Amino acid sequence: MSEIFPDIRHSVIIGGGASGLMCAGSYLAPKLLLEHNARTGAKLAVSGGGKCNFTHLHLRAQDYLCSEKHFCHNALAAFKPSDFVRLLQQAAIPFKETEPGRLFARSAEEVSEFLHRRARQNNTEISTSVQVLSLKKEKDLFCIQTSRGNIFSRYVVLATGGLSYPQLGASGFAYQTARALGLKVTELRPALTGFCVPEPLRGICRALAGNSLKAEISVGKRTEKGALLFTHEGISGPAALQASLYWREGEKIRINLLPGNDAETLLRTHKNEPLPFSRILAQLLSCKISKMWLGGLDVRAADASNASLRAAAQQLNRFEFVPTQTGGFSRAEATAGGVDVSQIRPATMECKTIPGLFIIGEALDVTGRVGGYNLHWAWASAAAAAEELGKR
Numbered sequence: 001m002s003e004i005f006p007d008i009r010h011s012v013i014i015g016g017g018a019s020g021l022m023c024a025g026s027y028l029a030p031k032l033l034l035e036h037n038a039r040t041g042a043k044l045a046v047s048g049g050g051k052c053n054f055t056h057l058h059l060r061a062q063d064y065l066c067s068e069k070h071f072c073h074n075a076l077a078a079f080k081p082s083d084f085v086r087l088l089q090q091a092a093i094p095f096k097e098t099e100p101g102r103l104f105a106r107s108a109e110e111v112s113e114f115l116h117r118r119a120r121q122n123n124t125e126i127s128t129s130v131q132v133l134s135l136k137k138e139k140d141l142f143c144i145q146t147s148r149g150n151i152f153s154r155y156v157v158l159a160t161g162g163l164s165y166p167q168l169g170a171s172g173f174a175y176q177t178a179r180a181l182g183l184k185v186t187e188l189r190p191a192l193t194g195f196c197v198p199e200p201l202r203g204i205c206r207a208l209a210g211n212s213l214k215a216e217i218s219v220g221k222r223t224e225k226g227a228l229l230f231t232h233e234g235i236s237g238p239a240a241l242q243a244s245l246y247w248r249e250g251e252k253i254r255i256n257l258l259p260g261n262d263a264e265t266l267l268r269t270h271k272n273e274p275l276p277f278s279r280i281l282a283q284l285l286s287c288k289i290s291k292m293w294l295g296g297l298d299v300r301a302a303d304a305s306n307a308s309l310r311a312a313a314q315q316l317n318r319f320e321f322v323p324t325q326t327g328g329f330s331r332a333e334a335t336a337g338g339v340d341v342s343q344i345r346p347a348t349m350e351c352k353t354i355p356g357l358f359i360i361g362e363a364l365d366v367t368g369r370v371g372g373y374n375l376h377w378a379w380a381s382a383a384a385a386a387e388e389l390g391k392r
């Protein structure tokens with residue numbers, strides 16, 4: 001195997017995705033960035049449906065799921081949405097606020113190319129198609145074993161992300177390495193993905209596939225409002241994606257197709273009408289959806305017994321079921337769980353027990369909601385590590 005990396009490096013960044021590129025461009029010391037894909041920023045380039053929802057103007061630490069409640073505070077306070085906005089403005093990269101607080105670029109590819117360029121301008125040698133195989137610390141140096149030889153470095157930034165979208169290069173490298181170095185990794189779950197549902201609900205969802213409506217989905221005490229999209233396997237759309245962040249296997253979820261309306265009161269008001277419930281609800285819910293959803297419960301109001309009216313109302317406001325599974329890592333926008341943050345310094349992302357090792361981005365046990373939160377975590381955690389590396 002030819003040794004293509006002969007010297008001892010100041011720092012090596014493993015992973016050329018959102019956090020790795022951001023970190024590389026944010027301090028001046030010479031550094032090497034290693035990426036196993038043929039290009040950097042592959043996931044970033046397709047993020048936000050190709051428009052990259054790169055931050056959320058109103059983000060708060062509470063918008064992140066993390067086993068240590070206050071872990072994200074420092075990094076998020078030090079690198080705000082306005083800081084990333086400024087970077088894009090300086091580079092004349094257009095963006096806009098499409099929903100309140102959610103900022104999207106004109107093109108995700110533009111953001112990815114900008115971060116690549118910025119990294120190179122700030123002293124980064126970028127090596128793509130290099131797979132990192134293992135990481136060890138020997139005395140004061142890290143030994144990085146790669147598909148193209150070993151590299152020695154004083155500092156290492158682990159930025160290889162989570163398990164979601166293996167088709168874009170995601171690997172379990174961060175978790176495997178953390179465990180090999182004696183670090184704890186919390187339970188890993190696919191998050192920000194739809195749900196597969198059991199029969200007979202599956203048949204209903206299949207028949208309604210492609211239709212969407214405003215709904216509420218509750219998991220435990222959390223209720224998510226937003227669009228619910230029916231799919232061939234179950235439900236998806238923003239409300240389902242947000243709910244998946246909190247869902248654990250075997251747990252019930254509850255759907256309300258008439259948020260803000262008490263279906264029982266509403267149906268009772270029309271108790272003597274000769275119309276089926278689906279027609280009575282037509283102003284609030286498409287007839288196609290209510291007919292399918294209610295099935296045999298869609299009877300004429302005038303003929304409905306009290307019990308059947310209540311059952312129809314329950315089906316509309318509080319339909320409970322246990323999903324069979326989520327869409328899995330191949331369709332999840334994020335990995336919930338990760339390297340246990342109790343082992344990481346919150347201001348710098350340096351590992352407490354392995355000085356010189358920094359872990360950033362999705363590899364950590366920090367998962368944001370849909371809406372630009374996860375990319376913002378990639379930027380903020382990268383900026384925290386870069387700030388510290390710039391002083392060493």
Ligand SMILES: Cc1cc2nc3c(=O)[nH]c(=O)nc-3n(C[C@H](O)[C@H](O)[C@H](O)COP(=O)(O)OP(=O)(O)OC[C@H]3O[C@@H](n4cnc5c(N)ncnc54)[C@H](O)[C@@H]3O)c2cc1C
Nearest residue numbers: 015017018019036047048053132161169361362372374375
């Ligand atoms: C389809 C999709 C759309 C998304 N859209 C948005 C959005 O609009 N807004 C938002 O906030 N979040 C979005 N996300 C989430 C966001 O993309 C991630 O949170 C973010 O990319 C995480 O950054 P990261 O640097 O930690 O990991 P990544 O960006 O995944 O980067 C990790 C890099 O490490 C490389 N790598 C892995 N293993 C190795 C190895 N052994 N050797 C060398 N290289 C390796 C990978 O190829 C990859 O390039 C989306 C996710 C997906 C899947």
